[in-house]
Amino acid sequence: MTRRPVDTGDPDRLYTITGGRSRADDAFDLVTLIVSESAPTSGMQSEHTRILDLCRHPTAVVEVAAEMRLPITVVRILLGDLLAMGRVTARHPPAPRSLAALPDSALLKEVLHGLRNL
Numbered sequence: 444m445t446r447r448p449v450d451t452g453d454p455d456r457l458y459t460i461t462g463g464r465s466r467a468d469d470a471f472d473l474v475t476l477i478v479s480e481s482a483p484t485s486g487m488q489s490e491h492t493r494i495l496d497l498c499r500h501p502t503a504v505v506e507v508a509a510e511m512r513l514p515i516t517v518v519r520i521l522l523g524d525l526l527a528m529g530r531v532t533a534r535h536p537p538a539p540r541s542l543a544a545l546p547d548s549a550l551l552k553e554v555l556h557g558l559r560n561l
Contacts, residue, residue: 457517460490467519470526476501476534477522490521491530498531 471477478501483492490511497507508518525531 457514460488460513460517460521464520467516467523471504471519471522471533472536473503473505473515474536475504477504477507478502478532478534479530480532481530488521491525494518494521494525495530501534 477494477498479495479498481495483495487495490513493511494507497510502510504518504522505515507522508515511518522531522533526533
């Protein structure tokens with residue numbers, strides 16, 4: 444399987460798509476799942492329509508960007524628009540567990556030693 448280079452798109456087109464915005468909200472992690480809450484309506488921006496179609500089932504932000512062949516930042520800006528309009532919901536990944544909640548390393552070493560002795 445050969446990899447195709449990622450096409451970041453024509454800068455003028457990307458500028459138009461985002462309405463000149465270059466910074467996305469930090470509301471979306473790459474693995475945040477996006478779910479459409481409504482069907483596209485007439486007069487919507489074509490990229491918004493495409494996102495709503497793609498996200499009928501939970502879809503990660505990175506998958507949306509790959510499917511649309513757009514940079515992550517552009518997709519995050521578009522998702523922010525849709526989130527503000529109430530057209531999508533975002534399911535964020537669970538927060539990482541704190542170090543205090545992790546098993547003790549001494550216990551893990553004992554388990555590993557026991558497994559090796561089997």
